[in-house]
Amino acid sequence: MSSRKFFVGGNFKMNGTIKSIKAIVENLNQSNLDQNVEVVVAPPSLYLLLVRDHLKPQIEVAAQNVYDQPDGAFTGEISAHQLSDSNITWTILGHSERRTLLGESDAVVSSKTKYSINQGLGVIWCCGETLEQRESNQTVAVVTGQLAALKEALGTDAAAWSKIVVAYEPIWAIGTGKVATTEQAQDVHAAIRGWLKENVSPAVAEATRILYGGSVNDKNCKDLAKQADIDGFLVGGASLKPAFVDIVNCHL
Ligand code: 13P
DSSP: OOSSOEEEEEEOOSOOOHHHHHHHHHHHHHSOOOTTEEEEEEOOGGGHHHHHHHSOTTSEEEESOOBSSOSSSOTTOOBHHHHHHTTOOEEEEOOHIIIIISOOOHHHHHHHHHHHHHTTOEEEEEEOOOHHHHHTTOHHHHHHHHHHHHHHHHTTOHHHHTTEEEEEOOGGGTTSSOOOOHHHHHHHHHHHHHHHHHHTOHHHHHHOOEEEESSOOTTTHHHHHTSTTOOEEEESGGGGSTTHHHHHTTTO
């Protein structure tokens, strides 16, 4: 096993109610989670404080988005400072649902990532290709292009990269029940690590966690977790279910 600490994130997306989210928190609090796994859950912003107030401290809490400006006249946005003030220590950025549905460009995602890191947040930074791009053999070019935009913002600073967890989420596998094969996922993860080694540094490549996301469940997680370059998961639908605990505990 590598020295990278396995990481499992739960992205609730725009799901849940006070009642259902309290039940998820209760279930996590009562579960024995593998101590060797870093667990972070990302509820909708309305419920961030509810979750942080009730969830055991072993589990950290992430926003699903953040703005890249200091507090001020930005109606509808939440600042990195406000997240830190609320003990929300992570944010997801660059999720494909925001890139495609809301038109967030590589430049916007990079700017938000840089700003969040400078404010002390950890960033679960997402990348991934469409089905069309995969079928035309562009997967690695798409993902490394997204990484190149991030590098333009961060440079090769190891301290900045240490705040990043990369989540490879092929868009065709998100919410479709169509998980990437272990080989498909491992190949892209290895390509991402190779790109980091060439373009950032060997040390950053070795240290950076690369998560797989896209229809991960309690059945398919064990084989994926055995791949050399898969250091965890970003889980959508299954993070709303008790089976999330089995994904966290996939090595036990
Ligand atoms: P699903 O696990 O529901 O496919 O979602 C994956 C995802 O987008 C996590 O960010």
